[in-house]
Amino acid sequence: MRAAWLVALRELRADARQPDGVATAVTFVGALVLVESLVVGPQVAREATVAPALYWVALLFAAIVVTTRSFDRELADDALEAVLALPGGRDALYAGKLLALAVALAVVGAIGGILQVALLDLSVALAGHALIAVLLGTIALPAVVILDVALTLRLRARAALVPILAVPVLVPQLVAGTNALGLALTGDATASLAWSGLLLAIALVYAVLGLTIAGTAIE
Amino acid sequence: MSAARPQARRGGIGERRLLALTALAIAVAIGFVAYQNLGPSAVYYLTPTEAQQRRIAPGAAVRLGGQIEPGSLRYDPASRDLRFIIGDGITRTVVVGKGAPPALLREGAGAVVEGFFSTDGSFRATQVIAKHDEVYVPPAPSKTPPHRTP
Amino acid sequence: MTTTAFRPAPPVRIRSALGLASLLGVLVAGAMALVWAPPDANQGEVQRIMYVHVPAAWTAYLAFGVVFLASLGWLWTRRPVFDAVAVASAEIGVLLTGLTLVAGSIWAKPTWGVWWTWEPRLITTAVMFVMYVGYLLLRSLSTDLAGRATRAAVIGIVAVVNVPIVHLSVEWMNAQHQLPSVLRPGGPALDERMLATLIVGTVAFTILYAWLMVERVALETARQDRLSDLAHGGPAR
Numbered sequence: 001m002r003a004a005w006l007v008a009l010r011e012l013r014a015d016a017r018q019p020d021g022v023a024t025a026v027t028f029v030g031a032l033v034l035v036e037s038l039v040v041g042p043q044v045a046r047e048a049t050v051a052p053a054l055y056w057v058a059l060l061f062a063a064i065v066v067t068t069r070s071f072d073r074e075l076a077d078d079a080l081e082a083v084l085a086l087p088g089g090r091d092a093l094y095a096g097k098l099l100a101l102a103v104a105l106a107v108v109g110a111i112g113g114i115l116q117v118a119l120l121d122l123s124v125a126l127a128g129h130a131l132i133a134v135l136l137g138t139i140a141l142p143a144v145v146i147l148d149v150a151l152t153l154r155l156r157a158r159a160a161l162v163p164i165l166a167v168p169v170l171v172p173q174l175v176a177g178t179n180a181l182g183l184a185l186t187g188d189a190t191a192s193l194a195w196s197g198l199l200l201a202i203a204l205v206y207a208v209l210g211l212t213i214a215g216t217a218i219e
Numbered sequence: 220m221s222a223a224r225p226q227a228r229r230g231g232i233g234e235r236r237l238l239a240l241t242a243l244a245i246a247v248a249i250g251f252v253a254y255q256n257l258g259p260s261a262v263y264y265l266t267p268t269e270a271q272q273r274r275i276a277p278g279a280a281v282r283l284g285g286q287i288e289p290g291s292l293r294y295d296p297a298s299r300d301l302r303f304i305i306g307d308g309i310t311r312t313v314v315v316g317k318g319a320p321p322a323l324l325r326e327g328a329g330a331v332v333e334g335f336f337s338t339d340g341s342f343r344a345t346q347v348i349a350k351h352d353e354v355y356v357p358p359a360p361s362k363t364p365p366h367r368t369p
Numbered sequence: 370m371t372t373t374a375f376r377p378a379p380p381v382r383i384r385s386a387l388g389l390a391s392l393l394g395v396l397v398a399g400a401m402a403l404v405w406a407p408p409d410a411n412q413g414e415v416q417r418i419m420y421v422h423v424p425a426a427w428t429a430y431l432a433f434g435v436v437f438l439a440s441l442g443w444l445w446t447r448r449p450v451f452d453a454v455a456v457a458s459a460e461i462g463v464l465l466t467g468l469t470l471v472a473g474s475i476w477a478k479p480t481w482g483v484w485w486t487w488e489p490r491l492i493t494t495a496v497m498f499v500m501y502v503g504y505l506l507l508r509s510l511s512t513d514l515a516g517r518a519t520r521a522a523v524i525g526i527v528a529v530v531n532v533p534i535v536h537l538s539v540e541w542m543n544a545q546h547q548l549p550s551v552l553r554p555g556g557p558a559l560d561e562r563m564l565a566t567l568i569v570g571t572v573a574f575t576i577l578y579a580w581l582m583v584e585r586v587a588l589e590t591a592r593q594d595r596l597s598d599l600a601h602g603g604p605a606r
Contacts, residue, residue, distance in 0.1 A: 035351030147527065151520045157510045165507065168500040169527055171492075190256055204246035208239045209527065216444050217523045321482025323412060348481045 003086050013072065015104055019070035022104050025062040029112035032058035037120060046120045046172025052181035055116055056137065056174050062108045063141040064162055065150045066101055075153070084218070094214035097146050098139070105138040124126065125187030133180035133196045140173045140203035143210050150218045173202050264331050267310035277336045283312060284350065289326040296320065301347070305330060316344035323349040378438035384587075385578035394573030398424075398566070406566040413481050420471040420566055424574040425465045426494075432462030432578060433501065433529060440525035443518050449593050450586070452518035455525055459504050461578055466498045501526040514596060 015022060018142055036054040037045040061085045083093050110194040113134060117124060124130055148165040180195035264284035265273070268345045275281050283305060291304035301316040303326075314332050324330060329350035402420035409416035435458040442451035473491070474484050485491065504524045511517035559567065 144527075147523065151523055152507070154516075155507075155510050156267070161503070161510060162498070163509060164503040165524060168496045168503065169530075171496050194253045194256035197249050197256070201246040201250035201253060204242050205530070208242045208246075209530070212239060213526065214525055216519055321480070323480045324482065325411075326412070346483065348483055348486060350481070 001092075001095075003083075003088060003092030004095035004099065007083060007092055008099035011100035012094060012103060014073065015100070021066050021073070022107055024069065025065045025104070025108045026111050028065055029058045029062045029108055030115050032061065033112060033116045033119065036181075037116075042120060046122060048182045050184040051116065051120060051122055052178045052185065055113065056177050057179065058112060059105070059134075059137060060141060060167070060170065060174065061111055061163075062112070063101070063105055063145050064103050064149075064166065066108065066160065067097075067142060067145045068158075070097060070101060070104075071149050071153060090215045090218045091211055093218060094146060094150075094210055098142055098210070101142040101146065102138040105142065106135060109134045109138055122185065124185055126184040126189055126192060129184035129189060129192040129196070130181055133177055133184060133192065133199065136180075136196055136199045136203060137173070137177045138178070140199055141170065141205065143203055143206040144169050144173075147210050147213065147217055150214070153218075169206075173199060173206075175200060236340050263344045264337065266307040267305060267312040268307050270312070270336075271310055275336055277338045280333070280335055282331060283314075283342060284329065285312075285329045287328060287330055290322070291360070292320075292326050301344075303330075305332065305342075313341040314344050314347075315341050316347055320347055320351045384580070384583055387576065387583055389582040391573070391577040394569075394576045398570040398573035401566040401569055402445075406562050411479055415476065417578040418472055418476040419563075420570045422469055422476055423567060424570040425472060427571055428574040428578050429465035429469055429497075431464050431575065432458045432465060433497070435582075436462060436501075436504075436525045437529040440522035443522045444526075447515075449514075449518070450590060452514075452521070452583070453586045453589035453593065455518075455521060456505075456508060457582050457589060459501055459525070461581050463498065463501045463505060465574075465578075466494065466501070470498060472495060478572060497528075500524075504528060514593065532550065 033054065034057065040050065040054075045054060076082075081087055086092060113130070114123065145162070145166050148162045149158075151165070152161045155161060176195050176199040180192050180199060183192035183195065222285060235273075264282035265275075267283060267285055270281060270283060285305040285307045288304040288306050288311065293302045294300070296319070299317050299319070301314075301318065301320055303314055303324075305312050305314050314334075316332070316334070320340040324347065329346045331350050332344040333348075335345075337343050398420065402417055406417065406420070408414050435456050439451045439455035439458060442448070443455065470491075475492075477486075478484050504521060507524060508517055508521050511520060
């Protein structure tokens with residue numbers, strides 16, 4: 001447990017010093033939101049059923065970007081072995097990365113969300129509920145993506161494999177997140193919280209699964 | 220091939236199992252409560268009564284599901300106008316569409332229509348799907364199956 | 370480091386017996402499905418596609434369940450035979466899921482009126498298909514055998530969480546796909562001859578699965594042995 005905190009803090013400090021991962025992800029999310037809105041047309045993109053979906057797709061790919069960057073940095077610094085050598089090292093690595101990446105994604109998600117609201121002049125009825133959904137997503141998405149990036153770490157076709165592996169597994173999270181956000185936009189508090197609750201439940205299941213299996217997945 | 224075994228961990232493994240199981244139990248509990256409260260947002264289609272209760276705005280994309288009222292199904296091959304009434308036993312909605320209906324669309328049987336309400340209260344269907352229930356029975360003797368496979 | 374003693378293939382008797390049984394099973398099930406079972410009062414003859422669509426779906430679930438167990442087996446014991454079972458079952462499962470989707474689509478067009486609709490059960494089945502194709506892709510892009518087996522095992526375990534969601538999805542939401550006809554609270558909603566044909570079809574598919582598994586696992590273990598021999602510079606004594 002302590003080791004996980006150490007890993008997370010180390011990661012966050014590295015991010016603060018060298019925010020290129022977060023910066024890339026923010027730019028990526030911004031670009032995606034822009035292009036998505038252009039492609040479907042701003043009229044369609046503003047709808048409470050469409051805007052959240054576009055947002056989550058952008059956030060999903062941002063999660064892949066930050067997670068990949070995070071692991072690449074470990075490899076570059078040769079720091080991976082040091083962490084894995086710690087007792088319970090692999091699990092601590094997973095937990096620590098999950099925490100740190102959730103924070104990084106929260107920053108990316110917040111900026112991306114504000115951007116989308118501004119670009120499309122979205123009316124957000126329940127901002128608090130929207131924030132809850134996004135924050136839960138910042139845990140739910142990396143819980144799966146970390147596993148997929150760790151699994152494909154030394155493979156050449158990694159860039160293509162990670163989305164292929166992650167996207168199908170994340171479908172329930174995306175559905176729950178989209179509904180939670182959409183209902184927050186239209187103002188249905190109970191239903192939005194209910195979908196957020198589902199997102200939390202799914203995030204918990206995959207976090208537990210990830211922690212359990214991290215021992216074998218990370219080499 | 221190396222025969223690597225998972226590292227044996229002292230002490231913490233029982234605790235961690237308990238923690239994991241607790242987390243999973245909490246997840247199931249939250250999921251259950253959440254599922255009860257999803258309400259009308261978790262449906263594939265609305266019944267005509269639900270659509271009315273929710274006051275679906277004209278022009279908004281929505282799916283309706285119900286039974287086709289006997290005697291109401293009309294299709295004109297020349298103009299390709301399709302018309303029928305869909306109901307759930309309480310509310311009836313007139314559905315208007317263009318194009319041949321699916322072969323299995325039958326009066327008294329179920330249908331799901333995608334489209335939007337128009338300002339006069341009728342439903343403009345962009346897609347009509349026949350819905351059949353899960354009961355399969357052979358045809359009564361001396362009656363040939365009404366559906367002909369294309 | 371395990372030595373690779375010469376591993377004989379499963380006895381020819383078992384393989385031929387299973388192969389023969391599969392052939393018989395398919396022939397009998399086919400005859401029942403096409404001729405003996407009555408047509409449906411509503412859908413007519415096209416309803417017979419059910420005798421391919423439903424057994425294929427059930428056997429696919431079985432196959433992916435086996436992938437899960439074999440994945441656990443590999444992670445627990447690191448014995449290569451578990452990896453062989455996992456990949457064999459995943460391949461067959463992907464084929465069966467593809468067959469389920471295609472047969473379902475062919476059934477949907479004349480009955481529902483559309484080839485496809487974005488309805489929970491169809492979506493989750495398609496997602497399941499993509500997940501296991503991803504599993505096979507991951508395997509094909511890995512080079513070291515032990516690493517490949519481990520990676521695949523992790524995915525095999527993660528993916529199986531999706532499989533129960535497929536079956537539950539129909540009950541959770543008002544759905545286009547009809548409720549299950551057999552696993553249903555009032556008991557099966559099928560005419561007796563239809564139910565019998567369905568059961569025979571499922572048995573036939575399962576025997577076919579077993580035969581394909583035996584053949585494929587034999588092939589994979591032979592491959593493993595050959596690659597292991599190459600790695601160790603010649604067959605072990």
